[in-house]
Every structure is written in C-alpha cells, then in structure tokens.
Amino acid sequence: MAEVVDLLSTPHNVQISAVTCDSFCVAWEMTPEDAGRVTHFFIDLSHKAGGERNRFKHRDVPTKLVAKAVPLPMAVRGHWFLSPRTEYCVAVQTAIRRPDGDYQVSGWSQVVEFCTG
Numbered sequence: 001m002a003e004v005v006d007l008l009s010t011p012h013n014v015q016i017s018a019v020t021c022d023s024f025c026v027a028w029e030m031t032p033e034d035a036g037r038v039t040h041f042f043i044d045l046s047h048k049a050g051g052e053r054n055r056f057k058h059r060d061v062p063t064k065l066v067a068k069a070v071p072l073p074m075a076v077r078g079h080w081f082l083s084p085r086t087e088y089c090v091a092v093q094t095a096i097r098r099p100d101g102d103y104q105v106s107g108w109s110q111v112v113e114f115c116t117g
Contacts, residue, residue, distance in 0.1 A: 008037075008038070008096065008104065008105065009030055010106050011029065012028065012029050012109060013029040014027070014028040014090070014092055014110060014112045015027050018075070019117055020116065020117045021083075021084035021085070021116050022082045022116070023076060023078070025074065025076070026072075026073060026074055026090060028072065028092055028109060030094060030106075040068055040096075040103065041066070041067045041068075041070075041074065041092060041094060042066055042092065042093040042094075042105070043066075043091075044090065044091045044092070044108065046090075047086065047087065047088060047089075048088060048113055083116065084116055085115065085116060086116050087113060088116065091109050091110065091111045091112070092109045094106045
C-alpha cells in the first residue's frame with residue numbers, strides 16, 4: 001500500500017537581508033509542521049530580466065541552488081557567481097528527501113528582487 005504524504009506548504013514572506021557584493025541572507029516563513037520535516041531548500045537565483053543582458057561570472061553555474069535545511073536566515077555566498085551592483089531575482093522551494101532519493105517539494109515562493117552591493 002502506498003504511503004500517504006502530506007503536501008508541503010508554499011514558502012511565503014521571503015526576505016533578503018545582509019546583501020553585499022557577493023553574498024546575501026534569505027529567510028521565509030513556512031508552517032511549523034513543515035519546518036520540522038523539511039530536509040532541503042532549493043533557491044532559484046537569476047539575473048533580473050530586461051535591460052542589459054547579464055551573465056554569471058562562470059557560465060556553467062546552475063541558477064537553482066540546493067542546500068540542506070539550516071536555520072533561517074540562510075547565508076548564500078558566491079563570489080564565483082554573484083556580481084557586484086547587479087539586480088537579481090530569487091524564489092525558494094522547500095523539499096523533503098524521500099528514501100528513494102527523490103524529493104517531495106513545495107510550490108515555488110513569490111519572486112523577490114534585490115541588488116548586490
């Protein structure tokens with residue numbers, strides 16, 4: 001018989017803080033039930049659309065970052081992919097890693113924009 005798994009709620013109220021030229025902190029709200037079961041965070045980071053075409057410093061860097069769940073706010077450091085004075089968009093998704101190695105995921109949060117220092 002298949003196991004019934006509760007769905008994860010979509011992260012909301014995403015906040016960006018402590019922004020520098022090559023790092024930022026990100027936090028969001030989720031239900032207390034989800035906070036106790038989430039094992040991983042997915043961060044979708046991209047250059048803000050429009051204007052001059054921006055490129056990551058290294059083209060092979062994925063824009064979706066995967067991190068083991070840690071207390072929020074979570075620091076994102078990346079001098080190898082974040083550029084100074086550049087506008088970015090970020091969205092987050094939470095996940096539970098299943099025994100088969102696949103992930104049960106929430107919906108993506110709203111997109112939040114910020115600019116590096």
